[in-house]
Amino acid sequence: MSTVVFMLEGPQDRPTMSTVVFMLEGQWSSNFPTPFEPRFSFARLPAALELTTTTSNTITDASIEPSSSYCGNENYTQNSAYQQNLDDVLFALTGTNNGFGFYNLTSGQANAAALCRGDIEPEMCRRCVDDATRRLRQVCPNQVEATGWYDMCFLKYSNRSMAIGIVVTGINPNNVSDFGFDQWNQSVVNLLGALRSEAVRGGQLRKYASGNISAGFLTVYGMMQCTPDLSATQCDNCLARAINSARRYERHVGVRTYLPDCFIRYENSRFFNSTWFPAPSAPTPTVSSSSKGTSLGVIVGPILAAVAVILGVVFFFICRSRQKQKRNSSLLPEVQVGFSDSSPEGSKHQREDDDTGEMNYFNLGIIQSS
Template sequence: MTMSMVMASSHKIFLLFFFITFLHFPTTQAQTNLDSSCSSNKTFAANSAFQSDRTTLLSSLASNNTTDTEFYNATVSSGGDTAYGLFMCRGDVNLTTCHQCVVNATQRLPSECRSSKEAIIWYDECLLRYSNRSFFSTVDTRPRVGLLNTGNVPNQASFMRTLYDTMNKTADVAAKPAVGKKKYATGTANFSAFQTVYCMAQCTPDLSPSDCRRCLSGTIGDLDWCCDGKQGGRVLYPSCNVRYELYPFYYQSEASVPTPTPAIIPPTNTTGSQGKGGISSSIEIK
């Protein structure tokens, strides 16, 4: 066999190896896992009925995240405790991203909360939770998570007034959407000639308008606990969440609050050491 034939044969073997490797390489899209919470005082035994029900429940949530579903809840009971679960995707993400996020969550949560009867996981693009108690159509405010950008804004008091005003208007829209629309809204406010604050609010669709607004009032009230005077942050509850940044972090939606007349607050550099990523540390209460 000549050297050229050996090289050609080696090349074919390499291509075949690459092709086989590509087919077996994991295709799960990398998405941002923000946090998770597992009950430590409510647990189940290995190979118990609840463990089997949880497995069936998570499989149901993953398989029912179809091309037209961005929120879904389910129950599974084969004796003993019933397993309740739901997922909700962020209001502006596309259905492909939503589906991948739910699949990621159903795969990751049981490994992080191996024997917990109650657990929740938040991604940037979705949340997923389960419990042995029925929580559908119920406002749950714990566990809560706060995520913040460590960079400060100047004139913090003025900035926070603008933020609270805009976030409350955004929450009003999210809590009472048009018929057939999600309980999701975005809003913006110019707080200087050069800078804008971008806000987002969302509730699970099973909440009533009044319960949604009550839940969002809690998250907005927790902004001072989480992110007072910071360039960006979010508060996550099981039933709702809010977020703000000094850059557009969401896709434009028809459920948005008009930009008001700008207030006079001096500009600040929002890139800092964290860049556009924004979130650099977290605080949490279980």
């Protein structure tokens, strides 16, 4: 067992006493599977100026590992327009996933957003957001503004587009030994700087980074993420504030800092999976100019070949016919031909003698055709 201490910046952000009593009286249970690597789990308590909770090296199968929550000081009236807007937004929120674990919806004056860690798969993400919605409304039953941070996701809602700038920090009380502190500290600085740059460069779908770095006999594992609706500058400023808060506890082997729009976390043991990416969709078949030419050649080639064969056959028979005509014409001088003056237009006739001694005339065209 270990201890985790939460720090909430600013006395104005302390929860009301009724919220503390509600949480302390609350009862909840969950079934925990065997973990594959040690990581934090948090008891169900609200964020306060300083809270101590017991932890164990367990991972929930599900959706939610309660961590910390913030309830604003302003309450809404039952059955008011804002409550109806909030009910509508939270009911439909899980249908707005941008494909990378970010949910965002507005109805009337109610704005709600949720963000899952970049290594969480869609089904686990959806379950976390569903659970966070139910639990946060139990913790902050009538508050206009509330934020809940959990191991795999966080949820916030408000009557304004940007939540207030609260900072919640959780620490692992185990310290790095003096012998290896300098190397550990420098490794943490280097890792957080590299992850910050990578997360800020993320696009409009996800601003997330995770990684690790050697620190002598130890290894530092880190993660940070912004809501993707932030600009690069806004994300950078949010992470800078989170890092500054975390570095107050530089001797601790584990620190996590939450803001309404970003978070950072680092520990001396691996607590994250590989970055999740959606399965690529099947590409739409496209035909390039070269492939179009190839396809056209495949179609036109056989047609041209067939036409060439047909023309060749026709040409062959024409030539053969002409050759026959030439051969027939070469035999005509051997036939005695006479011309009848009475024959119209000087038609050609063949002469043939018979027993009567008369000369008979036949139409040469008839003879040739027969």
